[in-house]
Amino acid sequence: MDAAAADDDKKRRDKELDALRRKPALQPIPATEIGSFRLTPWQVLHTLGRSIALARRGAGRGLAEHWGSLKYSQALIGEPSAYMGLSAEGRETADYYKALQSSELGTGLALSVATQVLGRRYPHHFVSIIPADTALRAGWALTSRDKGHRSGYRYRPRFFAEVWRPGEPSRVFPIESKGNHSNAAASHDQLASASAHVEAVHVGAWNETPSLLFSTELPLEGPLTVHGLQALGKDGWLSDSAGSGNRDLDQQVEELNIYPGILPPSEEPEPGFHVQPQHYAWFRHVLARTFAAGLTAFAGDGDATVQYLTKRQGQRHFTGFAHAATGSVQDARQELLGVPFVGTDHVFRLNRTRVEAFSGVAEDLFTHLEAGRVQQYRDEVYARRDAWPHASWNSHWGGPVSVHPDGSVLAMRKLREHDRQA
Incomplete structure (x- = not known):
């Protein structure tokens, strides 16, 4: 992966572009933190569906996004004593929709592994997976359509994992997942890119936010492989601090306009998003309510979902008209x-x-x-x-x-x- 990152940096220099800031000191996730676990294809679809319930893609306006996972109902195959791989239908689909299928199935598989790893690492905690774009929009303008100080930085992780237990500080892990139908070399390139995405969010001290990076290799023949790296760090904790205040999770989240940028020690800000101590309690509030919104959207209840989102997070996508065959009703x-x-x-x-x-x-x-x-x-x-x-x-x-x-x-x-x- 280091070689792939160096090669990408050279190509960027040749094009007179700045080198990307990447997560330093990456290392493999120890096998002991993954262990041996079984996963069915429909569990992968469930994880994928939960992850995209707030995706705001296409004409579904949010409420029916999670049904998109069902297009892979017959894409994966495996036996109780075998590794999972692509079925004949999955291989045929890959001929036409390689990027989409590998990305989405890669998401379902990577988040399954991430939950397993963090669950073993923190056995007395709960692991919540939250879409990063939706959470970040509560405090930052990500695109030209968002009101506020736009960051202009397109690199950011796809998900956050919040590891929490009642009455204690929670910990946040930025997660980036990618997928390919190629080989390990393609995964090395994807992990090099992923290292720039997770580096775009800092929680607490500079370069102390733990992160997880995944690239899932779905070859046309043979078992699939999830390549995983981690960055260890001492921070990522959303602890109560001076000025952060206690939060009632049942109250609505106020939408902030935090100026974008990450503050390194005694230097100019770097592009990205920095959750600092004065915003710890607010961000924990955002994560809890965004997670709740994903659950109610997955259950098809737009009215219940609206209460948990700010305008910039996409309230309007869960109200009003939906096109034919894209609606979803909790009934x-x-x-x-x-x-x-x-x-x-x-x-x-x-x-x-x-x-x-x-x-x-x-x-x-x-x-x-x-x-x-x-x-x-x-x-x-x-x-x-x-x-x-x-x-x-x-x-x-x-x-x-x-x-x-x-x-x-x-x-x-x-x-x-x-x-x-x-």
Whole structure:
């Protein structure tokens, strides 16, 4: 990766461009922090769907973004004793949509590994994954459409992982994930690029923000490989400090206009985004409510989602008109693996077969989110973090099921004949 970064810097110098500032002192993630764990294709789709629920891409206006993960329903294949890889359909799709498929499947796989790593590193904490662009927009203008002091810097991580437990400071890890259908050399190039993205956000002291970088290699033949690097650091802690104040997570977040730039010791600001001590409590507030917004969007409830976002974060994408086939309404209930869930459903075709998908949140937890009770949701979901069912198939439902510790669920099944007739 170092060689790939040096080669990229040389190309930039030849074009009279400045070299990128990259995360220093990167190292491999120890295998002991990953361990051995099993992952089903629908768990990957669930992770991907949760990650893009607030994506604001296309005409879906936010509410139906997560259904985009279902286009990969048959892209991955594996056996209980085998490594996961691309199916025949996944290989065929890769011929036409290489960049999109490798990026999105890479996201689902990388975030699964990141959650595993951080969960083992912090066994008594909860790990929340939050889209970085949405969180940053609460305090910074990222594009020309955003009001405020625009940074003009296009490098930033895709996600934040917040590692937290009630009543204690949380810790933030910027995460960048990429993917390719090529080989390890392509992953080295992607990791070199990712090192510039995670370096764009500092939480606390200069160059002390821990970060995770991933590039997922999805070859047309053989098992997929997730290449992972980490930057260790002593900071990233969102602790209460002088002037930060205590925060009621049930209250709305105020939108700030923080001047962009990272402040190194005794030097001119570097481009990027710097969360400093006076904003720790505010940023922890932003992360908690942005995470809640992702859950309510995943359950198809636009009204519940709006309350958690600022204007710049995309309130309007969850209100008003939606184009045909892109809407998502929270009006479905299912009991899966003995847990009552509320959410939204979707019917689509896999070749000639009609398939029903359901996404939602445990009913009792959703009641808190719908009413704006973020603190109570966090207290209860933390207490239940190890109590969720681990089965990946529900016989009564008739299909695969994925339940996350955040209380969300993704389930699929063939559409039953009596449902079709109804």
